Each structure stands twice: as C-alpha cells, then as structure tokens.
Amino acid sequence: xxxxxxxxxxxxxxxxxxxxxxxxxxxxxxxxxxxxxxxxxxxxxxxxxxxxxxxxxxxxxxxxxxxxxxxxxxxxxxxxxxxxxxxxxxxxxxxxxxxxxxxxxxxxxxxxxxxxxxxxxxxxxxxxxxxxxxxxxxxxxxxxxxxxxxxxxxxxxxxxxxxxxxxxxxxxxxxxxxxxxxxxxxxxxxxxxxxxxxxxxxxxxxxxxxxxxxxxxxxxxxxxxxxxxxxxxxxxxx
Amino acid sequence: xxxxxxxxxxxxxxxxxxxxxxxxxxxxxxxxxxxxxxxxxxxxxxxxxxxxxxxxxxxxxxxxxxxxxxxxxxxxxxxxxxxxxxxxxxxxxxxxxxxxxxxxxxxxxxxxxxxxxxxxxxxxxxxxxxxxxxxxxxxxxxxxxxxxxxxxxxxxxxxxxxxxxxxxxxxxxxxxxxxxxxxxxxxxxxxxxxxxxxxxxxxxxxxxxxxxxxxxxxxxxxxxxxxxxxxxxxxxxxxxxxxxxxxxxxxxxxxxxxxxxxxxxxxxxxxxxxxxxxxxxxxxxxxxxxxxxxxxxxxxxxxxxxxxxxxxxxxxxxxxxxxxxxxxxxxxxxxxxxxxxxxxxxxxxxxxxxxxxxxxxxxxxxxxxxxxxxxxxxxxxxxxxxxxxxxxxxxxxxxxxxxxxxxxxxxxxxxxxxxxxxxxxxxxxxxxxxxxxxxxxxxxxxxxxxxxxx
Numbered sequence: 001x002x003x004x005x006x007x008x009x010x011x012x013x014x015x016x017x018x019x020x021x022x023x024x025x026x027x028x029x030x031x032x033x034x035x036x037x038x039x040x041x042x043x044x045x046x047x048x049x050x051x052x053x054x055x056x057x058x059x060x061x062x063x064x065x066x067x068x069x070x071x072x073x074x075x076x077x078x079x080x081x082x083x084x085x086x087x088x089x090x091x092x093x094x095x096x097x098x099x100x101x102x103x104x105x106x107x108x109x110x111x112x113x114x115x116x117x118x119x120x121x122x123x124x125x126x127x128x129x130x131x132x133x134x135x136x137x138x139x140x141x142x143x144x145x146x147x148x149x150x151x152x153x154x155x156x157x158x159x160x161x162x163x164x165x166x167x168x169x170x171x172x173x174x175x176x177x178x179x180x181x182x183x184x185x186x187x188x189x190x191x192x193x194x195x196x197x198x199x200x201x202x203x204x205x206x207x208x209x210x211x212x213x214x215x216x217x218x219x220x221x222x223x224x225x226x227x228x229x230x231x232x233x234x235x236x237x238x
Numbered sequence: 239x240x241x242x243x244x245x246x247x248x249x250x251x252x253x254x255x256x257x258x259x260x261x262x263x264x265x266x267x268x269x270x271x272x273x274x275x276x277x278x279x280x281x282x283x284x285x286x287x288x289x290x291x292x293x294x295x296x297x298x299x300x301x302x303x304x305x306x307x308x309x310x311x312x313x314x315x316x317x318x319x320x321x322x323x324x325x326x327x328x329x330x331x332x333x334x335x336x337x338x339x340x341x342x343x344x345x346x347x348x349x350x351x352x353x354x355x356x357x358x359x360x361x362x363x364x365x366x367x368x369x370x371x372x373x374x375x376x377x378x379x380x381x382x383x384x385x386x387x388x389x390x391x392x393x394x395x396x397x398x399x400x401x402x403x404x405x406x407x408x409x410x411x412x413x414x415x416x417x418x419x420x421x422x423x424x425x426x427x428x429x430x431x432x433x434x435x436x437x438x439x440x441x442x443x444x445x446x447x448x449x450x451x452x453x454x455x456x457x458x459x460x461x462x463x464x465x466x467x468x469x470x471x472x473x474x475x476x477x478x479x480x481x482x483x484x485x486x487x488x489x490x491x492x493x494x495x496x497x498x499x500x501x502x503x504x505x506x507x508x509x510x511x512x513x514x515x516x517x518x519x520x521x522x523x524x525x526x527x528x529x530x531x532x533x534x535x536x537x538x539x540x541x542x543x544x545x546x547x548x549x550x551x552x553x554x555x556x557x558x559x560x561x562x563x564x565x566x567x568x569x570x571x572x573x574x575x576x577x578x579x580x581x582x583x584x585x586x587x588x589x590x591x592x593x594x595x596x597x598x599x600x601x602x603x604x605x606x607x608x609x610x611x612x613x614x615x616x617x618x619x620x621x622x623x624x625x626x627x628x629x630x631x632x633x634x635x636x637x638x639x640x641x642x643x644x645x646x647x648x649x650x651x652x653x654x655x656x657x658x659x660x661x662x663x664x665x666x667x668x669x670x671x672x673x674x675x676x677x678x679x680x681x682x683x684x685x686x687x688x689x690x691x692x
Contacts, residue, residue, distance in 0.1 A: 055626035087381055110301035114475060125291045126290040
C-alpha cells in the first residue's frame with residue numbers, strides 16, 4: 001500500500017512561562033468539542049471528561065510554595081502507544097500526524113487509555129446529558145459521543161478540516177495561523193501556539209527550536225507533537 | 239475372559255458412573271441456589287449494559303478492573319486440564335487416570351467462563367463482532383498488532399482445542415454410558431459415542447489420537463497464557479512492561495490450575511463416593527506437583543521484584559511502593575497462600591496425604607492467585623506516569639455480582655456435566671488396574687505394561 005503523505009504536520013507549542021493556569025482553554029475546549037458535563041460526585045469518582053486539563057503541581061514547603069501549571073492534552077504522538085493496542089483500528093494515525101479516534105468503530109476495550117502514558121484519553125461512562133438550554137449551543141461540526149466509547153483531544157480537527165476546504169477553494173495551502181484550536185484561540189496570555197511543524201518558517205516550528213524546548217516522557221519514545229517551553233525563566237530573572 | 243472378571247469390571251464401571259445416577263433433592267437444591275446467583279449476575283450485567291460502565295468502579299486512570307482480573311484468573315484455572323492430563327499422559331504417569339476427566343472438564347468450563355469476561359468488560363458489548371475478521375463492505379479488518387486480538391484468537395483456539403481433548407478422552411466412556419443408558423438419555427449418548435464398539439482398530443487409532451492431541455494442546459495452553467500476559471507486558475505501563483511476564487503468568491496459571499484440581503478431586507471424591515478410585519497416592523502426587531509450581535512461582539516473583547527494586551527506576555518503584563503501602567494486606571495474603579503456607583507444609587508427606595489440610599491449602603492458593611491478579615492489574619494503573627492523575631479502584635456491586643455469578647455458573651456447568659457424563663475416566667482407570675496386573679487388554683489384543691504406580 002502506498003504511504004499517504006501530507007504537506008501538513010500539525011503541532012503545538014505551549015510556553016509554560018506564559019501559562020497562568022487560568023483554565024480558559026479548558027472551558028473553550030469543553031464548549032467547542034461538545035464535551036459531556038460531569039457533576040461533582042462523578043468527577044470525584046474519576047469520570048471527568050476533560051480533553052485538556054491544567055495539571056497543578058506544588059513545589060516547596062509551606063510557606064514557600066509555588067504552583068506550577070502544566071496544560072495536558074493529547075500529545076498526538078508520532079509513535080503513539082494507543083494506536084497499535086486497539087483491536088479494531090478505532091485509534092489510528094492520519095497522514096497529518098494526528099491521532100484519530102473513530103467513535104463508531106470503538107468497542108470500548110479501554111486498552112488505549114491504559115497504554116497512554118499521558119492519561120489523556122477519556123471514556124464515556126454514561127450518555128452525555130446537558131441541562132437546558134445547553135443542548136442548543138452544541139457545536140454542529142462535532143459529533144456527540146455515546147456511552148461506551150473513548151475520546152480525546154483532536155486538535156480541533158473540525159477547524160483544520162474547514163480551513164482545508166477554504167484553502168482548496170482558493171487553490172492555496174493553509175496559511176500559518178489560519179487554523180487555531182479553541183484552546184489556543186482563547187488563551188489570554190497567548191501561551192499556546194498551533195500550526196504546521198512541516199513548514200520550517202511557521203510560528204510553531206520557530207518556537208519549537210527554542211533552547212527551552214521540552215517534550216513529556218521523551219524517554220518513552222512516543223515522539224509527541226506537543227512541545228513545551230520550559231518554565232521558570234522569570235525566577236532566574238528576578 | 240472368566241465370568242467373575244467380567245462381573246468385577248461391570249461393578250467397577252457401575253461405581254465410576256455413580257455421578258450419573260438420577261439426581262436427588264440435594265442436587266436440585268444446589269442447582270437452584272447456584273442458579274439464583276447466576277441470575278443475579280445476569281441482572282447486574284443487563285443493568286450495566288443498559289446504563290453504562292458508570293455502574294462499575296472503573297475510572298480514569300484505572301480503566302481495567304475486576305473483569306480483567308477475573309479473565310486472567312479463569313484462563314489461569316483452565317490450565318489444570320492440560321497440565322494434569324496432557325503432560326502426565328505424555329510422561330506415562332499412571333496416577334493421573336482417575337483425575338484427568340475432572341481436570342479436562344474444568345479446563346473447558348473455566349475457559350468458557352473466562353472467555354466471557356473480555357466481552358462483559360467492553361464499553362459497547364453489542365459491537366464485539368468488530369474484533370472478528372469478517373468480510374464487510376467497508377473493507378475493514380481488525381488490528382492484528384493488538385494483543386487483544388491475539389488474545390481473542392488464542393482463547394477461541396483453546397476453547398476448541400480443550401473441548402476436543404475432553405471429547406476425545408470421553409469417547410470410550412460415552413460408549414459405556416450409552417450401553418447402560420435407558421430412556422431419553424440413550425439417543426444423545428449414542429450420537430456422541432460416534433459408534434464406538436471397542437475394536438482393536440478403534441483402540442489403536444484412539445491411542446494415537448490421544449497422544450497427538452496431548453502433544454498439540456500443551457503448546458496451545460502455554461501460548462494462551464503467554465498471550466494473556468502480553469496484554470500487559472507489551473504496554474508502556476510501569477509494572478506491566480516486563481519480560482518475565484509470559485513465563486510468570488504461565489506458571490501462575492499452572493499453580494492455580496493444579497490447586498483447583500486438588501480442590502475439585504476432594505469435592506468429587508466426597509460427593510460421588512469415589513474413595514476407591516481417588517486414593518492418597520493421587521493426592522500425594524498432585525500435592526508434590528503443587529509444591530513444585532509454588533516454588534517456581536515464588537522464584538519468579540522474587541526475580542521480578544528484586545530487579546525492579548535494584549534498578550529503582552522512579553516510576554516503576556513508585557508502583558511497587560504504592561502497592562506495598564496501600565495493598566499491604568492483599569500482598570500478605572498472596573505471599574501467604576502462594577509461598578509461606580504451601581512450600582513448608584507440602585514438604586511433609588502427612589500433609590500431602592491429609593484431605594482436610596489439602597483442601598485448606600488448595601483453596602488458599604487460589605485465593606492468593608486471585609489476589610495476585612488484582613495486585614498486577616490495579617496498582618500499576620493506579621499510579622501510572624502522570625502523578626496528577628493517580629487514583630484507586632474499588633469494585634461495585636455490579637462487578638462483584640458478576641464475579642459471584644462466574645463462580646456459580648462454573649459450578650453449575652460442572653454439576654450438569656457430572657450428571658450426564660462419567661466424571662471418572664472409566665476406561666483409563668480400568669487400564670490402570672490392568673496395568674497393575676502386568677498386562678492390559680485392548681479389545682482383543684493383549685499388551686504387556688509397565689507397573690509404575692509409586
């Protein structure tokens with residue numbers, strides 16, 4: 001079979017020095033992707049559905065404590081541990097470097113979630129239920145998932161798709177910055193950048209060359225497409 | 239053949255067929271009680287299927303729970319039949335004969351029960367057939383790189399293989415049962431006996447086929463549990479990703495299988511009054527086997543923990559220290575049941591020949607093996623790489639009911655089997671008696687045999 005090739009290799013750069021841990025990205029992601037609401041009790045049971053979460057770690061002993069924030073989402077690994085373990089190809093790799101998840105195909109073995117070192121895959125333990133009037137604001141571009149299937153961050157694939165259609169009409173490639181996932185669009189301090197890593201002049205490609213570059217659990221060989229820029233710079237400065 | 243010999247043979251056949259006599263009220267009561275437990279489990283499963291997996295204790299990060307623990311446990315239990323029957327058949331251990339039918343039947347029923355668990359555990363059980371490679375208009379195939387698919391193939395192969403193995407061993411006995419059956423039982427037994435008449439040619443083919451099946455079923459059994467271990471070992475999960483897992487799982491499976499056969503021998507002996515056939519020598523030999531596998535298991539466990547401790551890789555050590563602190567009691571139960579009790583006690587002949595002591599030890603080993611599967615699956619998932627998402631797992635009533643139903647269903651299947659089919663391998667036991675006489679008669683041929691009871 002011929003290997004499918006693409007001029008795009010989607011990637012994200014998250015500057016940890018800019019992240020304030022405000023959580024706007026989490027809310028934006030929730031609204032954009034029709035993510036199910038989970039009440040307090042279910043949240044405590046470990047049934048929350050966040051595709052993107054802000055991990056908060058404390059450093060030091062009281063009173064000299066400092067909070068560190070780490071926005072965690074699907075890393076869209078090039079060598080993704082979740083993909084080979086799926087018995088039905090519900091988790092697959094697309095030519096643009098995205099980890100796709102086919103909801104219709106998923107049988108719910110939850111094997112992918114076990115094998116994901118970043119623990120970013122979420123499972124629909126129940127059918128989603130939105131109180132009125134929230135069902136009226138569901139995003140028509142995104143499927144509402146039923147119970148029993150896995151889901152996770154898609155890099156807002158519906159927006160990538162729309163930009164590709166626009167670009168095709170105008171017979172051009174997608175411009176840098178033309179596609180923004182909901183989290184990047186919302187981030188008040190602009191900590192999240194998204195774009196095409198295959199284009200060496202794009203914003204993400206330039207940021208990714210920073211000496212502060214860091215990828216999570218790089219020793220596992222997963223080759224993630226999300227690149228973090230190490231935080232802590234301001235401490236050295238002042 | 240002298241008339242008194244024929245009479246003696248008929249009497250011993252009669253004794254060995256005692257389990258198939260018409261059921262009494264105690265049998266019906268037990269079947270009814272087990273049936274209630276199974277029905278409760280079915281209700282719990284229906285509830286889970288209609289509501290969603292939220293009714294289980296499964297959560298993020300512990301996405302696999304009691305169902306997978308059960309799966310590994312029951313597949314492990316199913317190694318009894320192959321171990322006891324096939325390996326001992328090939329090594330000409332004559333003492334296996336009264337045990338082998340019970341062990342082979344146990345293999346078939348425990349693998350059947352075990353094979354249901356991956357399906358119960360699916361988020362969308364009704365789409366389970368997506369995992370079967372069948373032609374469809376989308377041109378979609380299952381993913382042959384997934385250990386779960388290997389699993390499905392291995393389990394299917396093992397169910398078919400062990401059923402054939404059981405059926406093959408049963409064939410001459412079915413003919414005995416057919417000849418004695420009256421009423422409605424005669425017809426189905428006649429069909430199942432496949433026209434067995436006990437001619438020299440049939441015996442020759444039968445002996446060859448039994449040896450061949452025994453040779454074939456052993457690699458299948460080893461591969462099945464290796465594949466079950468690869469469900470864990472091929473992942474990146476700390477505590478699972480370990481090269482020792484396949485042999486460790488295989489030996490664990492044999493440990494629980496051998497212990498379960500001992501338990502079952504005690505139950506069958508008592509229930510069907512088979513004291514004449516299941517003698518102390520049989521228990522002694524099975525206990526020696528159990529001692530051996532417990533020693534190997536303990537060695538593997540030591541090797542696994544020792545290398546992790548010495549390497550002290552932070553995340554792997556985190557899983558182990560979480561296990562030691564949070565699950566100290568289950569850990570103690572596991573070591574008690576698999577190492578501290580069986581190894582010293584089974585070294586004594588008096589213990590090995592004492593039925594009550596063996597009953598306690600064999601049950602303890604299986605409690606420990608169930609705990610071992612819990613300790614393999616849950617702590618690793620609880621403390622994976624991301625400390626922000628560390629959690630714990632507690633099963634709910636749904637998972638517990640389904641687990642209870644699995645045990646009850648296994649018991650029920652076994653009771654039904656013993657009621658309709660000879661639970662002691664009649665012809666094999668006769669062969670042993672003949673062997674002790676120094677010659678054996680197969681049809682019209684007489685063969686010299688080796689006397690090797692002790």
